[in-house]
Amino acid sequence: MTKEQDKAIERCNKLIETEHSNWIGITNQKAIETVLNMLKEKDAEIEKKDKIIDLYIDELVTNMFDRCCQECCRECEKDKDTLRNCIKQYFERIEKNERI
Numbered sequence: 001m002t003k004e005q006d007k008a009i010e011r012c013n014k015l016i017e018t019e020h021s022n023w024i025g026i027t028n029q030k031a032i033e034t035v036l037n038m039l040k041e042k043d044a045e046i047e048k049k050d051k052i053i054d055l056y057i058d059e060l061v062t063n064m065f066d067r068c069c070q071e072c073c074r075e076c077e078k079d080k081d082t083l084r085n086c087i088k089q090y091f092e093r094i095e096k097n098e099r100i
Contacts, residue, residue, distance in 0.1 A: 012036055053091045060087050 001009075015024055016033045061084050 056091060057084055057087045
């Protein structure tokens, strides 16, 4: 998240504090709170997907390191870190395509 996005979320959190209800209205406070909760849920979902991807990658790196990678530039044959990055990019592309 960018600094600008962090600041915007921080400002929204301040706006939903009780003392601001007189000038922004309770309906607007509820709307802001709903959006903030949606962002939290989305972050948790992304974090969970990242953890699952990391678990898959660890398993694949363990099982595939001695084999030749068929789907990339063969750079991943050099070391486990390069293979791990290659596999992670592969899963990120799959996840991105599923969102589209």
